[in-house]
Amino acid sequence: MEIKEVFKPKAIEEAIKLLDHYQEASKIIAGGTDLIISIREGKEPAPVIIDVSSIGEIKEINEIDEWIEIGAGTTFTNITEAAILQGRYQGLIDAAASVGSPQIRNAATIGGNICNASPAADFIPPLLALDSLLIIQSTDQIREVKLEDFLRDKGKVALSSNEILTKVKFKKLNKGQGLGFNKLGLRKALAISRICTAVYLEVSEDSKCNEMRIANGSLGRYGLREKAVEDYFKGRALTDDTIRIGGGLLKDEVNSRLQGRSSAEFKREAVDGVFTVALTKAIENCSHRKGDLI
Amino acid sequence: MKKRGIGYASTFYGTGYGNGFPDISRAIAELGKDGNVYIYVGATEVGQGAKTILSQIAAEALGIDFSKITFICEDTSITPDAGTAAASRQTYNTGNAIKLAAEELKREIMNVASEELNVNTTNIQEYLKKIADIKGDKVIRKDGIFTASTTEMDVETGQGNPYYPYTFSVYGVEVEVDTSTGIVEVLRAACGQDVGRAINPKLIEGQIDGGFSMGLGYAIMEDLNVENGKIKHDRFTSYLIPTALDMPDIDKIIVEDPESTGPYGAKGIGEPVLIAVAPAILNAIYNAVGVRMTEVPVTPEKLLKALREKERGA
Numbered sequence: 099m100e101i102k103e104v105f106k107p108k109a110i111e112e113a114i115k116l117l118d119h120y121q122e123a124s125k126i127i128a129g130g131t132d133l134i135i136s137i138r139e140g141k142e143p144a145p146v147i148i149d150v151s152s153i154g155e156i157k158e159i160n161e162i163d164e165w166i167e168i169g170a171g172t173t174f175t176n177i178t179e180a181a182i183l184q185g186r187y188q189g190l191i192d193a194a195a196s197v198g199s200p201q202i203r204n205a206a207t208i209g210g211n212i213c214n215a216s217p218a219a220d221f222i223p224p225l226l227a228l229d230s231l232l233i234i235q236s237t238d239q240i241r242e243v244k245l246e247d248f249l250r251d252k253g254k255v256a257l258s259s260n261e262i263l264t265k266v267k268f269k270k271l272n273k274g275q276g277l278g279f280n281k282l283g284l285r286k287a288l289a290i291s292r293i294c295t296a297v298y299l300e301v302s303e304d305s306k307c308n309e310m311r312i313a314n315g316s317l318g319r320y321g322l323r324e325k326a327v328e329d330y331f332k333g334r335a336l337t338d339d340t341i342r343i344g345g346g347l348l349k350d351e352v353n354s355r356l357q358g359r360s361s362a363e364f365k366r367e368a369v370d371g372v373f374t375v376a377l378t379k380a381i382e383n384c385s386h387r388k389g390d391l392i
Numbered sequence: 393m394k395k396r397g398i399g400y401a402s403t404f405y406g407t408g409y410g411n412g413f414p415d416i417s418r419a420i421a422e423l424g425k426d427g428n429v430y431i432y433v434g435a436t437e438v439g440q441g442a443k444t445i446l447s448q449i450a451a452e453a454l455g456i457d458f459s460k461i462t463f464i465c466e467d468t469s470i471t472p473d474a475g476t477a478a479a480s481r482q483t484y485n486t487g488n489a490i491k492l493a494a495e496e497l498k499r500e501i502m503n504v505a506s507e508e509l510n511v512n513t514t515n516i517q518e519y520l521k522k523i524a525d526i527k528g529d530k531v532i533r534k535d536g537i538f539t540a541s542t543t544e545m546d547v548e549t550g551q552g553n554p555y556y557p558y559t560f561s562v563y564g565v566e567v568e569v570d571t572s573t574g575i576v577e578v579l580r581a582a583c584g585q586d587v588g589r590a591i592n593p594k595l596i597e598g599q600i601d602g603g604f605s606m607g608l609g610y611a612i613m614e615d616l617n618v619e620n621g622k623i624k625h626d627r628f629t630s631y632l633i634p635t636a637l638d639m640p641d642i643d644k645i646i647v648e649d650p651e652s653t654g655p656y657g658a659k660g661i662g663e664p665v666l667i668a669v670a671p672a673i674l675n676a677i678y679n680a681v682g683v684r685m686t687e688v689p690v691t692p693e694k695l696l697k698a699l700r701e702k703e704r705g706a
Contacts, residue, residue, distance in 0.1 A: 199635075282573055284692065285613060286637035290629060292692075364574070364693040367700060371572025 102145040121259040129205035167267040170209025189277030222321035224296035226313035228268035252319040278380030299380040345370040397680025401671035402562040406555020407480040407660040412544030417486040418472035421493035422533040427521030434474040441595035453494035480660030487655035493536025559664040560586040563672040574696030582643040589657030607669020
């Protein structure tokens, strides 16, 4: 489809008015690292493009009460440079740093990564592990939805044609809480993840797992939580033995989920190694001092 | 678990088209009206540094500054055929043709200097403009033709002299294999490369880096994934080549043993710097984890499968 019109609103209000007017005929562009490719391939049906890259409100990262809020227009480079995310949220920074190349990270936004809902989206697993909420706006309302409920299928999200994702938010991490991330790509840059895993961990003062949330990418039709494995760890000490058993459970989960796919044999084996590193990083990030669990 | 291993591989490689295929390079050296020397040659610069090295050879043969050479290539309307930028042949073959043309030109310039200016010298640089002015429209122009030595192999015995000369190369590589994911990381490498004579050592180092990255991709990444005759990995998001971040530091050892038939002893190294990389990496993988991989690329998928099979067998 030929592009007929391009709008460049400066405020969310303007953008949602345009969306309301054009509905399915319009498509939002931010960094364009996915959209430009599909336009060039002639796969993009919308003749109207709404460029949100000049809307300042959706590019901020803020601490508000007990929440961290990240604007959907934040680029991966912005994430890697955010002082507020250093330390306990290192998993978010690692995930952002693993996306594409510097050129892609300078342009691509987290909102695009979420709304395109690729099974291999690197930023979705850490946000799932943080139990993130999305803030979505239209002319009628502002609504909140859990990221987990927003993802419907490969490339499909619960977003109406008159809505725009403006922010992602999650609870601030405190003492004993941390996020780890690890990715298996086939090279060190510009690699689409074959597996990516994020682990949110809360440890008690006696080094037991109070809570764990594990989310994987590239192991299903979209980013998924691994609740069976999370349940196993809850209340247990994190030892070599429990990590091995937990990794084994994850292998079984992945094996049954990918049954019949050519990649199953590799991914069910490799996920264990990828998860173990993500968990080890989560343990490290729970503390500002390495080796000190609390 | 991460396991490290070291592997070596060596190669000798015949440069030029070989096996009796006619291998001829032509060049023209001309003293332009502006007093610069123009080299016309059909050699193609594809990033390997042909323009630089071939200009250096011309400057050396004439005994003049590099800045006095104007190099003209890749224009078939004004340049003679120098064959393809392939078979690692431009430095050796076309370098020889340029050297011959430049030497002829120098002789003629010396003759003119002697006859017209009464100057007998091999140091011609300061007389170039004067001689160009004397010659006016009748510019001095000399051809150089070099024909490589190659004969077809005897079909009965397989014997003959298919290539000349040969270039020798050795790689040593250290890898780290993650036995839980099958990922292979190349940590460091060393390359010992016979070059005959290093016309331009920096460009040889560049060729070694380039050759290594190709060998690295060939060994562990580049997979066409052909199914029923169709290439499934038909773009660079799926057909992976190494990035700068995947490259290790390479210790480059340039071995100079001048080749008597080469221009100032130089030989071609374009392909030789690539050939031993993949076998060295596969040997290093074997040294690290005891698995002998016999198919490239050694993707994490294939290596992890082989590792699990070995564990089950043990």
